[in-house]
Structure formats: C-alpha cells, structure tokens
Amino acid sequence: MAQNRVPVRRALISVSDKQNLNMLATGLTELGVELLSTGGTAKLLREAGYQVTEISDYTEFPEMMDGRLKTLHPRVHGALLGRSEVDGEAMREYGIEPIDLLIVNLYPFEETINKPDVQLEEAIENIDIGGPAMIRAAAKNHDRVTVVIDPNDYEELIEELSTYSGISHANRHILAAKAYAHTARYDGLIANYLSAISDTGDQVDFPRYYTQQYNHRSQLRYGENPHQKAAFYIQKDPPAGSMGTTGLLQGKALSYNNIADADAALECVKEFREQPACVIVKHANPCGVGCDSNQTVSYLKAFETDPTSAFGGVLAFNSTVTKKTAETILDKQFAEVIVAPEYDEDALTVFAEKKNLRILCSQWWGTETVRPWHTFKRVNGGLLIQEADIAMVDVREATIVTKRQPTAQELEDLQFAWKVVKWVKSNAIVYAKEQQTIGIGAGQMSRVVSARIAAMKAADEGLKVAGSVMASDAFFPFRDGIDAAASAGIRAVIQPGGSIRDEEVIQAADEHDMAMIFTSMRHFNH
Known part of the structure; x- marks a missing residue:
C-alpha cells in the first residue's frame, strides 16, 4: 500500500x-x-x-x-x-x-x-x-x-x-x-x-451530563470467558500505584480477570501502612490477608488462611518483595500474578524460574493513597456513579456498645479485620487474630451464612477461631449472626450498627461476654 x-x-x-x-x-x-x-x-x-x-x-x-x-x-x-x-x-x-x-x-x-x-x-x-x-x-x-x-x-x-x-x-x-x-x-x-454548577451558582455533587475518556493500553487475550473479546483502557495521567501505571516485568500477557483481581488485591493491601502486608485474592475477593514486621511471615499468614483458594490466586504486597519471600511463594503455591511496588533483583531472579508467572510493578503510591473520587458500574442502558469508598474508621474513635471492653490486642485485630472486610464482597464476614485472617465469608445472600462459612473455612484449614475477632461489613439484622460467631469462639465484633434490632444484637453479645464496637459506617462492596 x-x-x-x-x-x-x-x-x-x-x-x-x-x-x-x-x-x-x-x-x-x-x-x-x-x-x-x-x-x-x-x-x-x-x-x-x-x-x-x-x-x-x-x-x-x-x-x-x-x-x-x-x-x-x-x-x-x-x-x-x-x-x-x-x-x-x-x-x-x-x-x-x-x-x-x-x-x-x-x-x-x-x-x-x-x-x-x-x-x-x-x-x-x-x-x-x-x-x-x-x-x-x-x-x-x-x-x-x-x-x-x-x-x-x-x-x-x-x-x-x-x-x-x-x-x-x-x-x-x-x-x-x-x-x-x-x-x-x-x-x-x-x-x-x-x-456541575447549579442555576444559583452552587457546586452540585453530580453534573447533569457526564463524559469520561480512557485510552487503549492493551488488547487482552479474552474477557471473563474465552468467547468474550476484551481490552484494557486507562485514564489520562493515572495515579502512581494504580493499575493504570502498573507495568509487567515478566510473564504471560495479562487477562481480563488478572487485571480485575490484581486491582482488588492492590487496593486492599494499600489499607495497611504500619508494617508489611500481603493480600491474596481469588475471584475478586481476598481469601487471605496477613501483616507482620517480617514480609515473609505476612505472606505465610495470608496463605495459611486458605491454601486451597490461594492456588492460582493473585498476591499483592505493600513493600519491596525480597528473595526470601519469592522463594517461599514458589515453594508454597502456584500463583497467577504477583503485584508489588518494588522487587529486589534477587527476588526477580527467583521468579524468573516460573516464566509464565506474571510479575507486576505498581510503583510506590506514597504516604497518601490516591483513589478515585468516583466509582462506576455499567448497567444496561446506563451508568451508576458514586463517591468512592475512601473512608476508614479508627476503632479508637468508634463506640463500644457492650458491657465488656475490648482488650488492646482485640482493638488491634478489630482494626485489621475492619480494613479487610471493606474489600470483601457483601455480605462479608471476616474472622481475624494477631493480624491474620482466620476465616472469610463472602458474597452470600445471608449474613449468618457468611459467618458460618468463615468458621467452616477456618476449621477446614485447622485454624483456631477461639479468641478471634469478627468484622461485618453491615449490621446484623438478627442476633443469629452473633450467636453463630460466639459458638465458633469469637470474642469481639466490629460492625456498623443501625439495625432496628441493635438492642437484641447487643444483648446477645453481652450474654456471650463478647465485646462489640459500632462504627456507624458500613462497607457494602457489591
């Protein structure tokens, strides 16, 4: 031509x-x-x-x-x-x-x-x-x-x-x-x-018209399923530490599901700043989260929550991945994707043994995580827009509603669990102890079923629920969720509150000598 x-x-x-x-x-x-x-x-x-x-x-x-x-x-x-x-x-x-x-x-x-x-x-x-x-x-x-x-x-x-x-x-x-x-x-x-400016000159939350543009970054092998074509588009000037700036250091090309899961894992791990954390995601849900001053231990905590689900999962870290962590990952499991802000050269050498393993470098996101002001969900014939859920309650400022006060260790674990439950699909229940998820129940139509699943997952992996704390992304409509948690050995609960049966739920916690905190903020994640 x-x-x-x-x-x-x-x-x-x-x-x-x-x-x-x-x-x-x-x-x-x-x-x-x-x-x-x-x-x-x-x-x-x-x-x-x-x-x-x-x-x-x-x-x-x-x-x-x-x-x-x-x-x-x-x-x-x-x-x-x-x-x-x-x-x-x-x-x-x-x-x-x-x-x-x-x-x-x-x-x-x-x-x-x-x-x-x-x-x-x-x-x-x-x-x-x-x-x-x-x-x-x-x-x-x-x-x-x-x-x-x-x-x-x-x-x-x-x-x-x-x-x-x-x-x-x-x-x-x-x-x-x-x-x-x-x-x-x-x-x-x-x-x-x-x-977005009203007739009176005031700023409104949502404009009458909304236009957004994204630029084609890559063609994907396929979408959620092989019969669906897919591509990855990014916004202009995406923030550091986001999937829009993340680069592939090694491995096969990313799939639609890889990117979705890597985003879920990366955004969850950003909640943790005080020490190294690891989040393992499977099908857009965290299946294990761990924090520890030693990065390898943080990975092991996350992995031990649910080794079965971790198989073929996506791992995210909030610190530079070390050689020791890389060796431990390859020894413990098959992973699809690993995403972190940085890697030691020796860690990359270890990962190179698995040529298909996708290694993503997200870059550092800084002391203040930049998240979008709005999130979007496409529906047939329209678009849902909402403010992004960027809030995080400090448990020390939440309301203790039970007779028993949580211990210092329980407060620390309640904060950890509350950060995790925000990223689990609703109805979401998280059991946690000593900065480790013990069991996670996700995406159920019934909250009490999520609580039972969390206990079941813990039992399947031989983890002791006794002495753990529980986080719920929304209020308990009945006391049965508290009863189920107590029978599993849960000692403290964090939840939004706001049910018409709050008094009944509080009474159940008191009967079981549990501590309970209300945050007055829920974290539905559909």
Whole structure:
C-alpha cells in the first residue's frame, strides 16, 4: 500500500504547552518549513531567533478581544480545510495559501478548574475556541494536513519529515484520531464542569451530563470467558500505584480477570501502612490477608488462611518483595500474578524460574493513597456513579456498645479485620487474630451464612477461631449472626450498627461476654 506522503511547506504553531517547542521549531526551520504563529507563541519563537510570521500579518486582520479572536478567519480555516483537487480555484481566488501542518494544544482548562477556589469567570476565560476549531478542521482534512496536539509527538514528526520529506497517510490518520480524542476530552471536561454548577451558582455533587475518556493500553487475550473479546483502557495521567501505571516485568500477557483481581488485591493491601502486608485474592475477593514486621511471615499468614483458594490466586504486597519471600511463594503455591511496588533483583531472579508467572510493578503510591473520587458500574442502558469508598474508621474513635471492653490486642485485630472486610464482597464476614485472617465469608445472600462459612473455612484449614475477632461489613439484622460467631469462639465484633434490632444484637453479645464496637459506617462492596 502506498504511503501517500504529504510534504510540509507551511506550519501553523499555536501552543499553550511550550514543552519541546525549541526542538520542534529548530527541526522545521532546518527543513525549510515556513512558520506561522500566534500571540505568545510567536513572541517566544521570535525571541529565540526563529523566523516566524504573526498570524495577524498572514490574515491581514488584527488579534482582538483580548486574544479571543485571532485564528477564526477564512485564510486560516480555508488553509486547513482546502482540498487541493477540489478547492484549488477558490483558494487562489481569495489568496488562501495551504497550511500543511498544524501544531496546537489548548488553553489549560483542566489545570485551571483543578485549582482551589477557582472562580467561574477564570474557568470561562480558559475555554479555548480557536484551537479546537483549527484542530477539527485539520483533522477532518487529514488527507492533506498533519495535525499534532501532543509535544511528545514532535520528535517522531521531525524524524519522519527528515527521513521521508513527508508524513504518511497512516500517521496522519493516527494523529487525526488522537486530535479528535483530545478535543472530545476537552469539551467533556467543560461540559462536566459547567453542568456541575447549579442555576444559583452552587457546586452540585453530580453534573447533569457526564463524559469520561480512557485510552487503549492493551488488547487482552479474552474477557471473563474465552468467547468474550476484551481490552484494557486507562485514564489520562493515572495515579502512581494504580493499575493504570502498573507495568509487567515478566510473564504471560495479562487477562481480563488478572487485571480485575490484581486491582482488588492492590487496593486492599494499600489499607495497611504500619508494617508489611500481603493480600491474596481469588475471584475478586481476598481469601487471605496477613501483616507482620517480617514480609515473609505476612505472606505465610495470608496463605495459611486458605491454601486451597490461594492456588492460582493473585498476591499483592505493600513493600519491596525480597528473595526470601519469592522463594517461599514458589515453594508454597502456584500463583497467577504477583503485584508489588518494588522487587529486589534477587527476588526477580527467583521468579524468573516460573516464566509464565506474571510479575507486576505498581510503583510506590506514597504516604497518601490516591483513589478515585468516583466509582462506576455499567448497567444496561446506563451508568451508576458514586463517591468512592475512601473512608476508614479508627476503632479508637468508634463506640463500644457492650458491657465488656475490648482488650488492646482485640482493638488491634478489630482494626485489621475492619480494613479487610471493606474489600470483601457483601455480605462479608471476616474472622481475624494477631493480624491474620482466620476465616472469610463472602458474597452470600445471608449474613449468618457468611459467618458460618468463615468458621467452616477456618476449621477446614485447622485454624483456631477461639479468641478471634469478627468484622461485618453491615449490621446484623438478627442476633443469629452473633450467636453463630460466639459458638465458633469469637470474642469481639466490629460492625456498623443501625439495625432496628441493635438492642437484641447487643444483648446477645453481652450474654456471650463478647465485646462489640459500632462504627456507624458500613462497607457494602457489591
């Protein structure tokens, strides 16, 4: 297939982001490309010694209205939209000289609205009009015109022009699609911002219109099942320590389920900061969690909770994985994925023995975990949006509702269990002791059944429930959940409270000489 390369004789540069501008201007000047520019960009280029024609001289029409009007002119848009074979006569009649290359990025609207206490007037003034209009014009006419909106694309642009004296049709098409995605996201941000302001000028929690854009990162082998196609998309500038920034160091390509489980494991392990933690996830649910000053011990605690379910699971760590931990993992189990912020070189050497094992590096997430402000769930014909569940109750500030007070060790274990239960699918029950999950009941229609499953799992693995604590993601509607926990040996409970039968539930705990804490916050995770 012919490349259909188009030479570049004239370029229009109008950028808010001046990154790589000198490199771009140098490359184009050396190639003999005539430079047109606007306002501050033209001034900067001229001061740097480049020969540049101000757009007002090119259009013979002055910039006005404090820069609001400068490129909205037939000599600009005609130069971008004109088709050589179709519009040549009109262009010659009106003195419109073709522009072959458009370099534009837009007023910093997103940066402006993210500033604290930004006023509506300032946000409005940072809505670009001429820039998107030019980008759309050039992208529409990419059969002849090359449009570039990303400073990171300048180097490749100059290299192609230097090597081939023109830009291929394939690359013009790719750049045009990227340009339309850029303006679509820009307009979406504006619509989101403006529609989140009420008629009285107050900010509302959810806008009347909602637009979000994600960029294709990788094609996946298949979806949840082999007959479903799937791909992984990430948001622009994803936060460090998220799946959007996580890189694959070794192993087979990731599957849809791998990514979903790795995200569940990674977000759960971030709850723990004081010491090394390990979370093992199977089918989006933690099946074992452990904390200890020794990372290998934290892994063993997580693994011992449920070795059967851990088989083929996803492991997440909140500390640098050591050689000893790597050797222990390979000795104990088959794992699909391991994700951590960092790995010792010796640990990677150990993992290399299992070439199919996927090793993910999440990068460090810092002292303050960055989580999304909103979470989404697609339903047929619509989208559910809610604030992300980023809250975490300190047990020392929760309400003790029973006669017996929890011991210091029980308080520590209640906090641990409460952090885990937040990431278990509802109805969720977690039994824990000495910073280790003892049994987990997940995803049941009945809360008491989840409690029984947690006890059953502990018994199956030979773990002693006696003296453990229990966390429930939501209140107990009846006392039977407390009775079941007591019969298993649970000594302290943490739950939200709020049932119409709270007094009955508290009475049951008192009868069993259990301590119970109400958090007044539930953590349903559907």
